[in-house]
Amino acid sequence: MKAIYSNLLGGKSGAVGLALLAVLILVILPLSLDIFRLNLVGKYLSYAFVAVGLVLLWGYGGILSLGQGIFFGLGGYCMAMFLKLEASDPVSTKIQTTPGIPDFMDWNQITALPAFWEPFKSLPFTMVAIIVVPVLFAFIIGAAMFKRRVGGVYFAIITQAIALILTILIIGQQGYTGGVNGITDLRTLDGWDIRTDSAKYILYYFSAFLLFGCILLGRFILSGKLGMLLLAMRDKEERVRFSGYDVSSFKIFVFCVAAAISALGGAMFTLQVGFMSPSFVGIVPSIEMVIFTAVGGRMSLLGAVYGALLVNFGKSMFSETFPQLWLLLMGGMFIAVVMYFPNGLAGLYQQYGARLDKLWQPLARRLAKRNKVVAPSQADGSPQLVATPVIRKLAEKAVVTDEPVHEAIRTRRPA
Secondary structure, X not given: OHHHHHHOOOHHHHHHHHHHHXXXXXXXXXXXXXXXXXXXXXXXXXXXXXXXXXXXXXHHOOOOOOOOHHHHHHHHHHHHHHHHHHHOOOOOOOOOOOOOOOHHHHHOOOOOOOHHHHHHHOHHHHHHHHHHHHHHHHHHHHHHHHOOOOOXXXXXXXXXXXXXXXXXXXXXXXHHHOHHHOEOOOOEEOOEEOXXXXXXHHHHHHHHHHHHHHHHHHHHHHHOHHHHHHHHHHHOHHHXXXXXXXXXXXXXXXXXXXXXXXXXXXXXXXXXXXXXXXXXXXXXXXXXXXXXXXXXXXXXXXXXXXXXXHHHHHHHHHHHHOOOOHHHHHHHHHHHHHHHOOOHHHHHHHHHHHHHHHHHHHHHHHHHHHOOEEEOOOOOOOOEEXXXXXXXXXXXXXXXXXXXXXXXXXXXXXX
């Protein structure tokens, strides 16, 4: 139990941080927002999956990927293919030239469902494909790059190029992928209407719990030997290699884990928003996902979630209030974060949280001395000092240097 508390929750401070985030996402936001805004937050949470994966990959592994939109899009397209086939039954598409196939295929004179679409009629297969397809793609990219010791800025540029290639491929194969419009008009999941308000609430909470599961998985990975190796590879890769470890295998592993987490976010995005298009696969969304992580703090799993929420809230607010200036305002916010808060929100908390703690200690000492209570005398006639439970907690928080007061506050003796 102690190991679980330490590894999964991150000790006392980690458990408190996770609890605060849970209260915000599971209680405060659902109670304070209408269903439209809450659905937007659900969309933001789907981006947070990618940010959490980037903390593992970039923050701890030192591998900057500018193509995480690839895996986000693959997971989203796998889910969209299942939902589109369910919405394209022969009855609903009877006005088409070829009933029973998606509408964009009929528009492009395709007369039969392509073979690679057939398995996506099965929900269990789709759920497996959401994870397996992006992980397999990530494994191929990682093996090709890391086995040849390609890293740093070169790896970032290559992933960016792959994101662009995949976007062009999706748009070019309009008859099979829906082209630039993507896969739209998604209605039901195994007969369950995902467009109702109740369904949106359920999907929001499911997405939130799935996100917390990914955070706990990340903490489990980082709390063990693998986490230490990732940090060592980031700082001194050659030394780790000379110690006998296969660095490329560890890089491939963390790249695949980040891809799987991103794919889950893409699948949840498709369910909550109701479509998937190549605009979420390319270079621009991939760079935005890196920005979410940078704003929240690339060394903090919880900070990445806050970063995704903050950036997307700002994006929505600025675009609604200042439609002509919102891009400039967003750019200014990013520049300010890079210049003044290079470690993101998490670094800001660590920096000023320590200062607040230093200010708190002298105050706690003064309160402890002021509120001491004199109890009835002991057997030898000397007074006995006791303290209330509140004062004892204050004393435990502060570093009390006065030994008699320290002993009196920490020890409650019977009268």
